[in-house]
Amino acid sequence: MKKQDTIFGIHAVQALLDNSPERVIELWLLQGRDDERLTPLINLASTFGTTLQRAARKVLDDKAGSSQHQGIVARVKAVKPLTEKDLDELLDKTAVPFLLILDGVTDPHNLGACLRNADAAGVHAVIVPKDNSVGLTSTVSKVACGAAETIPLFQVTNLARTMRHLQDKGVWIVGTAGEAEGNVYQADLKGPLAIAMGAEDKGLRRLSREGCDSLVSIPMSGSVSSLNVSVATGVCLFEAVRQRLG
């Protein structure tokens, strides 16, 4: 396991300081930039005694591995990945679980956007297979706008087995596929629920698909064959939110 990571961008660093300030080793700020959006972060970091360093843009670009850092980069202690055992603990203390399964999303921008959607929809946890999926990279954190620091992400060895385990615990798994007959607006999304989304290129893998209790589509009216996975995730999660609020 990596010992250190980098998190950059105003929202991601804010969420980090709000939720796990003990992870922050040092903060790097863009030299000569007097951005009022950074001031609250600097003040908050100072209350935790965090080391603050000022540096030129090139240094921050190198530290972040990106130019999208908005003038702030944090070097942080890496978190221990959450596993099946941690998932059990979460299920045991959650009355009506609302979960998101992402079966092999590989683009960090898509994972970041899915985490952001999941957080906004009130999802309790996101589950991904350990292999063939992007993990929690600094780009994922930046795109997730703070959600990567708040929403638990479980990386499981065998997704099909975890799905069966969820079902044993009473969770209904709704998979999504463009060609499914029933649509998401007709499905009952109110009880203990996991919504399963497929990978960017191939969709849900066969075993994952067969492991779902039902499959639904999002009706498409135009000429394209599918939605981007993060957009489809938002549509499905918020249909579930609509039903669960009603």
Ligand SMILES: C[S@@+](CC[C@H](N)C(=O)[O-])C[C@H]1O[C@@H](n2cnc3c(N)ncnc32)[C@H](O)[C@@H]1O
């Ligand atoms: C880009 S799509 C994958 C397309 C892939 N060619 C396929 O055959 O499934 C990525 C994921 O977004 C979701 N998705 C996209 N459009 C959808 C739709 N119209 N209905 C249901 N799910 C959709 C599904 O979870 C899908 O696996």
